Each structure stands twice: as structure tokens, then as C-alpha cells.
Amino acid sequence: MKNIKIAITALVTLFLFQSCSEDKMDEINKNVNNPTDMASRLIITDVMVNSAFAVTGSDASFYAGIYSELNAGNHNQMYNAQVRRSEPQLSSTYNNGWNNSYEQLKTLRIIIDKCTAGEEKGNYQTLGIAQILLAYNLAVLTDLFGDVPYEEAGKSGIIFQPKVDKQEAIYQDIFAKLNEGIANLKKTTTYSSLGNQDLIYGGNSAKWIKAANGLLARYTMRLSFRKADYQGAINYVNASFASADDELKFVNAGVPNPYARFQLDRGAVCVSKSFYNTMVSNGPTDARTNAFFTKIGGAVVAFDNSKEDLEGQGIYSISALMSEKNPIYLLSYHELLFLKAEAEARLGLSQAQITMNAAIKASYTKKQVVTFTEVQADAYIASIGTLTGDALLKKIMLEKHISFYENEGIESYNDIRRLRAMGNGNLIPMVNPKPNLFPLRFAYGQSDVASNSNIKDLYGDGSYVYKENVWWAGGTR
Template identity: 50%
Template sequence: MKKYIVILLLVITSISFNSCSEDKMDDINKNVNNPTDVPTRFAITDAMTSTAFSNTGSDLSFYTGIYIELNAGGFGQMYNAETRNGEPQNATTFNNSWNNQYQTMYNLKLIIEKCSSGSEKGNYTTLGIAQILYAYNLALLTDMYGDVPFSEAFQPGVIYQPKLDRQEYLYKVIFTTLEDAIVNLQKTSSYPALGIQDLIYQGNNAKWIKAANGLLARYTLRLSFKSPDYDKVLTYVSKSFTNKSEEFKMKNDGIPNPFYQFDNDRGYLFASKSLFDKLNSKLNDPRTEGYFEKIKKTSGAPLTYEFFENGISAQSQNYSYSALINQSNPIFMLSYHELLFIKAEAEARKSNAVTSTASLTAAVTAAFNKDEAVNFSTTNVASYVAGLNIVTNADLLKEIAVQKYFSFYENESIEAYNDYRRLLAMYGSATAHPIQLANPLNETKFPLRLPYGNSDVSTNNNLKDAFGDGMYVYSQNVWWAGGTR
């Protein structure tokens, strides 16, 4: 009997010495697949991907391409956008994009804090990259919606109804953040290089600095209606990309280009007659046919172009579509050809005496050779530009705007939309605008901005009051285009 008692005591003693403390149990109960403290080298990869695929390349791009008539919405929700049938004035239209943008910025804010004063203080490379992405996403947010929650945002459980911050203030934050990023990217970091975790530049700080300067050039030109500074634009351009291999873009073999995926899944976007007519008005422009695919309208019929007449054609999936669609196309966040058009415009606006087409020719050349499935590298660009009959400075400025617009098809419609609104303010009216849109609904229903997301309109009284019935999207410009918010 004593023998069994001794054995039992030994077992109890063994259990007591090996039992789990509360801390140990907490460790056991942790979900290793959902960590709460992720090293920034992994978190920054996720932020790059969401910036490109969820924010730049998704609904914002699809819808703005319709408003600016680079594409036509022939079916489903895109047809509703084409005909302004509840979209874009409904708060639900961009709710997914709204939430994705704020989530991306929140994650980037955590990275910035961690690399500035947290556990990875001194990780200057990741800090600088996060600041560039943060500034880019903030600009994307305010360019689309105008005044938005910012200074009181990103505080879950603390501030439940953040106030709206003025776009003028937000642009100051954008510039300061980009300038800080450039400084940090020039510092020596003791942390390992990002390498393949950097899906955009593979840890090349010099290219990130060029991207930051390019964005500074873009945003400085964006403010040209409010506070023009073309010398500063050109200074930033001189410090940015020198070829298309340096441009700020995302190409991920594991994730198809969003336009390809959207076309493959839905088939809602079609060839815009408005775009075709503009291209067709230019002598020997190879994009007149090169941008579009012919279709068979009926079985056995010959292949023909069938263009959707913007705002007028019936809902159908029986129209021509883009010839540029390809799953391997990059998502452009700032392209080399856009940078060269920025340079050309800044030079032309500095002086009414400027009529040289040299910078325009360089920009068009870059556009014809852009990194997409179809390019037009065999075109004699000098001859093409000479045929545009540019005589005056006004001619030059208008052609820069039009050619830049052409170059944005199809993956850069957000910037085409921003540019159209900026120039609408500068030229004073739609009739004087270099780009003449065709949708007859634009007379009263051109979207001057996008509506706030329903997630916050329904829970934040500050946004609810600003949103009203949503019809403000047709009447109120954003601040940099002459509006008050």
C-alpha cells in the first residue's frame, strides 16, 4: 500500500512542477497565424500590396475611368455609374474603397510609429517607405473625397466620431510627410535591407527617393489653381525618374492586374466612343485602333469595332473592349510618362512664350512605350507631334492635356480624373476645357468628387451632416479645384 501512496505523491509532485502558469497558458492560446505584433518588414509588404491592388487599382479606378470616359460602363453596376443611376451619389458606392484606404493608412501609421519611437526605432528605410505610402494614400483619400477625418481618426475605442479635416491642411501633411521620407531614406539604418519584402523597388532607397520627388512634383502641380509654383515642380521632376524602370508601380505575378481580373470576372467595361473619337481626330494616331478589340456582333458576322456611346447606348455586353487588358500589366501609382507630361506642362505654364514641343515629344514617346501588354514603339513620334499643328502656347498647353489624357488609358484613370478636375478649375468651364466629354448627363451630373463611405456616414454625425442626400458630389468641387471642402 505504501508503494502506491509514494507513486501517487510523485505523480502529484510532477504535475505541480510542470503545470502551466497563466502566462504559459496565454502563450499556448495565442494564434500564431494572427500575430498582434508583426515585424515591419512583413507589414510593409502588405501595405504596398493593399495600396496598389485594393486602393489604386480597384473600384476607384474602375469608376473614375467611366466618369472621365476612358472606359464606358456597359453593364451591371458600371452601367449604373455610366447613367448616374444611384451611383456615385449613394454612400454604398465606394464603401469598400473607403474602408480599405483607412485600413491601409492605419497599418502604415503603426509602422511609422514603430520605426520612429517604438521597438524598431532607427529602422529608417522602412520608416521612409511607410511615409511615402502614407502620403500617397492620404492624397488618394482627399483627392477623391475632399475633407475627410484624419487628425482624430485612427483612434479606435477613443474617438468614435472624428471630425473632418480640411483638404488644405491635409495637403500640408502630404508634403511634410514626403519631405520627411526623403530625409529618412538617406540615413544609415542598422536594420537588414528589405530585399524581396519590398515588392516595388526591392529595397533600393534611391528609387524610393525618386518616387517621393515625383509625387511632390505631381502634388505641387495639383495645386496650380490655388498656388502655382512651376519652378518647384520642375525641381522635383529633375530629382525623379529618368526612365520607366524607375517608375512607382506594382507588378505581382501572384496577383493579376485588377482591370484584367474585373473584366474576366464581370465584363462590365467597354470601349468608349468618346475616347475613340478623340483619338480618331488626331492624324495617324496608332492608338485609334490599337487601344480596342474588334468583336463579332452576331454569329458568323465579320469582326468590327462596336463602341459604347457614353451615357446613351443600351445596357449590353456586346461592345468592343480594351486591347490593353493583360494579367501581367502593372498598377501605376506614378508612371514615367506622367512625370514627363508634368514637366512639359510646368515648362509651358512658366511663360506664354514657350511653344517648343520637345518636352511634349519626350512625354508622348514615353507614353507610346509604356509598360503594358501593347505599346506603339515603332511610331515616329516627332512626325506625329509635328502633325498636331501646335503654333501658340495655348495650343501647346491644350495638347499636353489631351496627350496626357490618352496616355492614362486604362490603368491610370484616377489621375486622369484628378487632372480633368484641376483643369476644369483652371479653364473655368467645361466648354473651354481641352478634353471634351461626351456623356450628355455631365451637363448636370458630372461627379466633382466621390461620396463618403457608408460605414462612417451611418455612424459618424460629422460625415452624415456633410453627406446629406449625396447630391453634393455633383455640385461641390474639392478645395484644390476651387471648392471649400
């Protein structure tokens, strides 16, 4: 009897399942915690967080800061990068940043498709912001890696080994996307503003337009070796930030500054002696020198990066500016002013030093946990004296380099490579004892070296990172 009851129960259960409609079953099986589609306003918030934390502020900034000698690596993989022990040419070194960049590009393309021809056609604010963020993420990727998969990348299940696009062509699209973003942000839309979903500007389209113009200024200067357009860069700066209140940065109580988080967790980055010496050379009126670095036994103990100094945690001074509350800069006001000052100096314009002085003041007073006053900035600026010609250009680039401390390392690294291509490699002193092993680019990420023959062939044994400049720095790829 018991077996009969079980059999009847099984048959009834089967009948009930067969009686359910497919729509009902789809509804039952739907995982509400893992939706396959959502509004673009929700997606773009995640992209903003990841663009700042995972792409700009993390691994790429740590390694670029070491290569540009803003910092020194004193432990584990950062020490290996410091002393050029295999790390710079390994595909595993940069794999996290490589994958994070492609994840943002893929997501931004989804948003752009939705707002261009999809179900949110006419959502111009979200579209414009997505185009600006795509240009930004794409520039970070190609600046560090050179020629990369782009047009065919991110088409899951369709193209499994995307071809590699030339950096020159990629840069054309960067400029196009920024200009398209500006145009779309100026359009009228029936869609509501992003508001609080925009964690950077709170849905303020005018500020995003300023940011796009600032990025156009940065990338115009980036291409100076290939095609100098200094007046164009100045014009873009003039259309961009009016103060530090406008700058493209990420500050959120729930998202820690990755440099501080990494240092607290790993203790792998310390004070670079060459950078410390640059600060000391500014003289006693530069209040930053005494406040930038922690003291050990009452003195700054810097890693001597003119030799293969000792590896160890806790034996060197570290940044005294470090805080998880510090902003993550995607494009700062001080960088923008330094771009303008450089362009004016290269054109021989008389106002170049005035602009440099404004840039120094913006750098001094940038909004972080440890701050300096305008009075301190003015005292230092007054000590500089009048500069012209090469001396002025050198001071502009050195002060710009200082302004990137502690973790705007990507832009410092980009500047050093650009200046070398332009014959100005002496403007920022570099003392690493292995100049032939200065990484001219990052090695392709392991995930694609292992799965994409187009990348594997270009990667080879990874030694190309020491031999081949990216296109905008005079290379072919």
C-alpha cells in the same frame, strides 16, 4: 466505481491546469497564425500590395475612368454610374475603396510609430518608405472625397467618431510626409535593407526618393488653382524619374492587374465613343488608334456616351491592351513628363513641346503586354507639327489623358476637375448628356455615414457630389 473514476480524473485535470504558470498558458493559447505584432518589414509588404491593388487599381479607378470618359460603363453598377442613375451619390458605391484607404493609413501609422519611437527606432529606410506611402494613400483619399477624418482616424477603441479634417490641412501633411520620407531615406541605419520585402523597388532607397519627388511634382500641380508653382513642379520632376525603369508601379505575378481581372469577371466596362473619337482625331499616323480596342465584325463598336446608350455585355468593343500582367501605375514616367510639359507651357517656355514629345514617346513605349515602338511614336510625333500657346497646352492635356488609358483613371479624373477650376475645362472633351450630374467628388463611404455623425451630417442625401467641388478645385470642403 465508474463515476468515482470520472470525478478523480476531473479533479486531477483541474489541478494540472491550476499548476500551469500564466506564462505557459499564454504560450499555449497563442495563435501563431494570427500574431498581434510583427516586424515592420513584413507589414509594409502587405501595404504595398493593397495600396496598388485595392486603393489605386480597383473601384476608384473604374469609377474615375468612367467619369473622365476614358471608358464607358455598360453593365450593372458601372452602367448606373455611366448614365448617372443614383450610383455616383450613394455611399455604398465607394465603400470598399473608402475602407481600403483607411486600412492602409492605419497600418502605415503603426509602422511609422514602430520606426520612430517604438522597438524599431532608427529603421530609417522602412520609416521613409512608410511616410511616402502614407502621403500617397492620403492624397488618393482626399482627392476623391475632399475633407475626411485623418488626425483622429484609426484610433480604435479611443475615438469612435473622428472629426473631419480640412483638405487644405491634409495637403500640408502630404507635403510634410513626403519631405520627411526623403530625409529619412538619406539617413544611415543599422537595420538591413527591405530587399525582397519591397515589392516595388527591391529596397532601393534612391528610387523611393525619386518617387517621392515625383509625387511632390504631382501634388504641386494639383494645387495650381490655389497656388500655382510651375517652376517648383519642374524642379521636382527633374529630381525624379530618369526613365520608365524608375516609375512607381506594381508588377507581381501573384497579383493580377485589377482592371483586367474586373473586366474578365464582370464585363462591365467598354470603349467610350468620346475617347475613341479623340484617338481618331489624331489621324492615321497614330498607331494606337487601331490597336487600343477590340473589333466586333471588323470595326470598333463604342458605347455612345453622348446619350444613354443600351446596357449590355459583349455588345461593345473593349480594351485590347487588357492583361492581368500589366503594371498597376501609382506614378508613371509618362505622367511625370506631361506634368513638366504643362508647367513649361504655362510658363511660356520654348522647350514645352520638346518635353511633350518625350512624354508622348514614354506613353507609347510604356511597359505593358501590348507595346508600341519608338519608330511608331516618332512617326506620330512628326505629324503633330509645331504648336504654341493654347493649342500646345490643349495637346499636352489631351495626350496626357490618352496616356492614362486604360486604368490610370484616378489621375485623369483629378486633371479634369483641376482644369475646370482653372478655366480650362474645354481642354479634354466631355460629352455625357447630363453635365449637371458630373460627379465633382466621390460620396463618403457607407461604413462612416452609418457610424460617424460627423460624416453623416456632411453626406446628407449624397446630392452634394454634384454641387460641391473639393477644396483644391475651388470648393470649401
